[in-house]
Every structure is written in C-alpha cells, then in structure tokens.
Amino acid sequence: MSTYLTKRLLYMLLILFGASMLIFFLYALTPGDFVSGNLKMSAERKAELRELYGLSKPVFERYLIWMKNVFQGDFGYSLAQQKPVLTLFNEYVWNSFLLAITSTFLTWALAVIIGVISAYKQYSWFDTLVMIAIFAAMSIPSFFIGLFLIKILAVDFKWLPPGGMLTTGSNATGWAYYKEVLHHMALPVIVMTLLGVGSLTRYFRSNMVDVMKQEYIRTARAKGLKEKTVLYRHALRNALLPAITLVGFELPGLFGGSLIIEKIFNWPGIGQLYMQSFGARDYPLLMGFTFFLAILTIIGTLLSDILYHVADPRVKL
Template identity: 60%
Template sequence: MKSYIVRRLLLMIPMLVGASLLIFVVFAMTPGDFVDTNPKLTLERAQELRTLYGLDKPVLERYFIWLGNLLTGNLGYSMQYQEPVSDLLGKFIWNSFLIAVVSMILTWTIALVVGVFSAVKQYSWFDGLVTLGVFAAMSFPSFFLGLLMIKIFAVDFGWLPPGGITNTGSQTVGWARVWEMAHHMILPVTVLTLLSVGSLTRYFRTNMLEVIRRDFVRTARAKGLKERVVLFKHALRNALLPAITLLGFELPGLFAGAIITEKIFHWPGAGYIYFGALSVRDYPVLMGFTMFLALLTVLGNLLADLLYGVADPRIRLK
C-alpha cells in the first residue's frame, strides 16, 4: 500500500506539469490582457505595465518563469488586487471549502439514502416523487435557482439573509459568529446541494437496482438475514464501487460550480474573486485557481483509488 501511494504521488508530478502547460496555453491564447481592460492608459503607460508584469515576453519564456515560480509555491502576483495570488487565495479558499464540503456531505448523504430506498421501492409513489424531484432540480440553472431562493426565503419571507458571510458590521465572536455564518450558509449550500443531488441519486438508484438482483443478495436473504443487513451491508457496499469513481471529481466540480453561486450570494470565496478576475483578465489569479482545481482533481482520483480497497476487500492496491 505504501509503495502504491508513493508511486501515485510521483506520477502526480508529470500530470500536474502537463496540466500547468495546458492551463497556461489556454489563457495565453485568450485575446487581451489586464492592461487592455483599462482604456484610459496611454500607450507609454500601457507598455510600461506590460514590461512590469512580464507580459511583453515570449509565451514560452513566460510559461517557464511561471512554472519555476509554481514549483516554489509562488502562484504569481495579482494585478487587480496587488498582492501575491497565494496570499489572496489563502484568504478566500477556506470560505469556498466550507460550503463545498458541507454541500458534498449533504449531497452524498441525501443521494445515498434516497437512492437506496427509491431502488428498493421501485415504481412506488415514493420512487415517482423522487424521479420528479430529481429531474426538477436538475432542470434549473444555478443562477435562476439562486435568485429564486433569495426571492422566496430572503425577500418574501425574510427568514434568511440574502448574501454575505456575516451581517454587515458584525462584531460577533465565538459560537455566536459560528451560528451567524451557518445562517448565511443555508441558501448557497442548499443551491449547491440541489444542483448536485439529482444526478447522484439516480446513479445510486441504478446501481442498487442492478446489485439487489444478483445471486449473493438472494443468498443473503435465503440465510434469513434481516432486510436492513442485506441492503446496507451486502448490497450497498457493492453498489458504492461505481459511485466512488465520481468522488474524485466531486470536490473540484463543486468548487468550479460554486463560481456563479458565490457571485449570486456575495459569498467571499475563491469563486467570487475568480469571477472578478475574469472580468479584468487578471490571468495570474485565473491560472492559480485553475491549477488548484487540477491539484484537487488529481488528489481526488488518488482518494477514490484508496477507497476502492476499503469498500471492496477483494481489491488490493499494489
């Protein structure tokens, strides 16, 4: 197991280098740069800024400079915010982690429970309602669902705050601040959960329908085991294996999907500053955040491979 993990970690190096090349080329080929977004600059001042930020160098030279800095943990310097990208992301990334992790836990818990019972009660009224709810949730775009939630729960009923992470001018500390942040998290977490739970529920339902018809499940029932043991100990464990593959893409997908959600709810996360950097072509921030998503994807795939061995003892990682 240890040698497998070490080899996988070493393989991450060329994968991340390849990802960095792809990310840099995509942004380098994008027309315009940070200097072009300010039409008030004179030609002399614009050229001075391009020289200052290294935008006048050849693309290949700029890539190797960026890659060299990246290997030392330097993600570059934000032209918009005038501070290192690593410091900028460090201030906001944990807010994104907060809603992403909570949303992922809720999504997988709801999808697992609902998907299992929907498969067990196939074609029942419960299964019909779940199918209707799943397709309804999947049909709404994130910006429409977010604005609809604000309209209903924040404007009409006034139950929840419309956005932000705390109240304006709040000075709360301790558990009062935790509760205040949790209160502000409800709407963005709900939107992210609704957008993700539908497809995952159908995935669990389909896997369970396939597994509960297999011979080992009928054998377990024939031995007189309780239905709860048959479903959750024998059937579910095998149904989880295909779903584990999705886990490698779940967290990066939530971060990427939260860009619009954070903007709608004014949640001060990495997605919020990414959206702002996109409008002014602040490429160091855009490349730094995209590289962070690539790292999460690689680590997620490694975690999925390790969980295969936990879920199925027959799998041996060598």
C-alpha cells in the same frame, strides 16, 4: 502498493507538466492582458508595467519563470487585486470550502438514504415521487432555484438573509460571528444541496437496483438474515463501491467554488473572484487557480483509486 504509488506519482508529474503548459500558453497567447486593457494608463506607463511584470519577455521564457516560481510555492501576483495569488486563495477559498463541504455532506447523506429506500420500494408511489422530483431538480436552472428561494424564504417570510456572508455593518465576534455566518450560508447550502441531490440519488438508486438482483442477495435472504441486514450490510456496501469513483471529482469541487451560486447570493468565495478576474484579464490569478484545480483533480483521482482498493480488496491496483 509502494510500486504503484511510485508509478502514479511519476504519471502525476507528467500530467501536471502537460497541464501547466496547456494552462499557461492558453492564457498567455490570448489577446490582451490587464495592462493593455486598462484605458486609464498612458502608453509609457503600460510599457513600464509590462517590463516590470515580465510581460514583454518571450512566451516560453515567461513559462519557465512561472514554473520555477510554482515549484517554490509562488503562484504569481494578481495585477487586478495587487496581492499574491496564494494570499487571495487563503482569503477566498475557505469561504467556498465552507459552502461546498456542508452541501456535499448533506447531498450524499440524502442521496444515499433516498436512493436506498427508492430502490427497495421500486415502482411504489414513493419511488415515483422521487423520480419526478429528481428530474425536476435536474431540469430547473440553478439561478432560477436560487432566485425563487430568495423570493420565498428571504423576501416573503423573512426567515433567512438574501445574501452575503455577514450582515452589513456587523461587528460580531466569537459565537455570535459563527452563528451569523451559519444563518447567511443556510440559503446557498439549501440550493446547492437541491441541485446535487437529484443526479446523485438517481445514481445510488440505479446501483442499488442492480445489486438487489444479484445472486448473493437471494442467498443472504435464503439464509434467513434480517431484511435490514441484507439491505445495509450486503446490498448498500456493494452499491457504494462505484460511487467511490466520484470522490475524486469532489475534491476540486470543494475548493473550486460555485460560480453561479456565489454570484446570486453575493458570497465572497473563490468562484466569484475567478469570474471577476476574467473581466479584468487578470491572467496570473486565472493561471494559478486553474493549475491549483488541476493539482486537486489529479490528487482526487489517486485517492479514489486507493479507496476503491481498500473498499474492495478484489480490485488490484
């Protein structure tokens, strides 16, 4: 295990080095930036700011300075927000994480339950309804589902607030604050769960269908084991193994935010800030956040590989 981890860490460093070069030069060589795109500034002021922020230096020298700062825990300074990038991460990323972790838990729980039942009752009326719902959920755009539920649940029935994280002018503290946040996050969580549960349910169903046809399932039934034991202890455990691979890709998604959902529901998350940075050409924030997602992706793949080995000892690292 230690030898494997050492090799993987070396690979991770090489991959991060390549990703850092790609990310930096992609943004650095893009025409325009926050200073040159600001029409309210005079030419003298623009030149002064470009010199102050180091934008007038050669690209490769800027890359070396940026990487040196990254190794010191400094991801840069947002020109549009006038704050350090890590400070903005701390302000916005946890709002996105709150939505993502809740919707991910609900998505996986529903997908496993529905997928197992649908595979066990293959070609039944339940399975048919599930497949119809899956393809419907996968084909409908996220913005349509979001706007539709806002119309029904927020406008017509007034059960849930249409957007935001807190009520306008709210000074709630303590439990009242948490209750208000939960009330506001209910609608975006419902939409994110509906969007994710379809494809994941189909994935679990297909895995369960394949596992249920294996010889060891027939052997377990021939031994007289209870159907519940065969289904959950033998079939489900092996059907979940391929899904471990997906865990690695969930990690950057937890902190990456949902661009469309946060925009529709006016949720103050990192996804909406990321889109605003594109419009302002705030490249330091864009580079820092993209590199942050690259780090999470590499860590996630390492975790999924280790978890796969833990879940199935037959798999060699």
